[in-house]
Amino acid sequence: MMEGAQMMIVDYHPTTYGSVQSYAHYLNLPTLVPGGTGSSAYDPYKYDISLLPPTIGAIVAVIKHFQWNNVVYYIFDTNDGLLRLQSLYQSFVPGDFNPVIRARRISNISHCYDVLRKIDRSPPPKRIILDLSTKEAYESVLHQIVDVGMNRDGYHYILGGLGITELDLSTFVFGGVNITGFSIVDNETAENVKLLDDARGYELHPVGDSVEDAMVIDTVHVLLLAAKQLNDDRYNINDDIYSSRRRDRYSRYGNTNPNAQSYNCSGVSLEQSFDGDMILQALKRVTTYGLTGNIEFDKNGVRQNYIFKVYQLEHKVPLRQVGFWTPKLGFNTTLPKPEVKEIQKDDLNRTLRVTTIEEEPFVQKKKGTDVSGAPLVDGKYLEGFCIDLAAELQKASSRHFDYYIDLVGDKNYGSRKEDYGCWDGMIGELISSRGCPNGTRKKADIAIAPLTINEERQRAVDFTKPFMKTGISIMIKKPDKEKPGVFSFMYPLSNSVWLCVMVAFVAVSLVLFFVGRWSPYEWGDLDPKGGLPINNFNLLNTFWFSLGALMQQGSDTFPRSYSGRIVGSAWWFFTLILISSYTANLAAFLTIERLTPPISGADDLVKKGSDMGYGTLNSGSSKTFFETSNVPTYMKMWNYMEANFDQVMTTDVKKGVEKVRNSKGKYAFLLESAYNVYHNQRKPCNTMKVGHNLDSKGYGVATPQHFHLKNQLNLAVLKLRETGQLMKLEQKWWYSKGMCGTNKQDATTSALTLSNVSGIFHILVGGLLLSMIVALCEYVIHQRIRKLRERGRMKKVDFSFD
Structure with a gap:
């Protein structure tokens, strides 16, 4: 002021702004503030004008829209938060809508885990307002919220600032939390886009799309418009008294230039500006459109006719604009307004509408009944698991209720549409869809149907405990039954086992032969014809011995030596286990027709x-x-x-x-x-x-949220499960009414047919034919040798057989 300044732009800081505000008010020095707590009509300091509108009105509108009528936590970090907290208390009219607001001040922004943990331990649902001073404070607290685990289902946050679009909220998208916030920046119109591009051309300060940058640019814009208006009006100022007082003041400080005013701003006596009120009125008359939308002020210097964009983040739905708020029009949004109503006497006495869907065997038209043209709303012509379940729930409930059954109109179970978060099917009939295109109020009170409980549906309605467990499975057409083949007797052992048995048979026979040759105990009496010892364990006899043991039969030749008997004993034990296992497994393969x-x-x-x-x-x-x-x-x-x-x-x-x-x-x-x-x-x-x-999932009975019979229905489902009534209903509609029965062949043994045992007959016939062929060959060879001996062409050979 001593250098001739007649108005100021002051960067807001909570610890120093109070002094600046007091001096500006006393010295009649108009002060523009880009940030701050937001101006108020009740502010006694009239010489400071804040371009940041207050957000309390928008916060109150959001609270009323979501019906936060219980405990609301208000978290702040500066003394300005106390002022806004007072305004928040005054915004609710007692008796109309009066939530319980619990304030929590954060003294250390970088470490507020204790405050967050105390809130986390409180009963759900958790409704929290974050009213912090800077963008860095929001980022720090949000990071700690993720660390504590308060980004899950059941939490809803309202960010009191105007820069929600500047924050990185990607870690909250899949946690299940809801976040609502506001923005005032308009960076979409052509004029503002050009203005931002021009601002980025200056190297003094990097300009972005933040609220802070937009506020600073609009503040300078307002100052320039006010200065231009003052320059235009300066030529019309001809007041002699006013001009003489200005000249006296200039000469007092040795300054003869009327355009370079100076003031005594230090010492005991402080001199007020005589131009302050005129400049203040010029600032209030400014009307323009900037980066923060429409800019105009009322007679108290409070910004008016502005618009807040309202943004919402939900589970699996990134941050998006869901509406807007203005001081005159209030909160306009596409989000459906939740219904929270108290139990009325009419609710306790009226007949409830139960919605369901026609799906066998849960709900179906009665067999043998002509239902063409007949109304189905009373369930008279319907039957099935869910129809019986509704009757059982009525009996098991501790609070009696009457009901009638109606089929869902669009024949859908219920899925959430991408536009506006609307629902169709049975879920849509349980909740209000007033926020949706062509929306109506809820039509049903209870949904008893094969309605799968999942996370998305649980957010819209309440479910009881599952009355039936289920899961996604695979259905295929039954393959043709595979009948036993000709050689089905070989199925009990795999091909590799059969091969190993053959190798073992040959190996044991060879070992017996060599043991018989090496051991002196296998050599018997002398041959009377040649005088040499006789060994009956020749190669053919060893194979015959091994084959006899394998077939569980005996043989005329047995080992005499201890080594040979050890080999024989091991082979007998091996064949005992092998044949026992084969016999035990053979019955199943010969009597059961397999499905592969x-x-x-x-x-x-x-x-x-x-x-x-x-x-x-x-x-x-x-x-x-x-x-x-x-x-x-x-x-x-x-x-x-x-x-x-x-x-x-x-x-x-x-x-x-x-x-x-x-x-x-x-x-x-x-x-x-x-x-x-x-x-x-x-x-x-x-x-x-x-x-x-x-x-793995389950079917549950669905009700609207906060339905007065929810707990009674939940307890009734548990009671039916514990008493086995649910199992009886499942047995009745799934198995007792089945048309295919059970495969009894799996449990009992049936008689063998020729196709089951034809392979062994083939082997028998083959063995007989082979023996006849071998006998014929032996006869031909013997006759040939006999003729040769008679002719004397070969020496006499003894062909006797033992």
């Missing part, structure tokens, strides 16, 4: 490639499982199904089952095991389940 499926699990499906197609339903939890899985095998399966979507995907379970039955073994259907087991028991009984379930 072409695959045994998901890995085999992937290996089959194009030889065997596979698919699942084109919507629902099964499709979502493959689409979002990180398991390499399931990722390959989804890539195949996505590439052949129209050929392998089906609209419902029945079409998938028919596709399997008509595929001649070239198609596998991936469906939940409950349906797999049921349809395998339906005629023509030509499908089967292979392998284990690919995942």
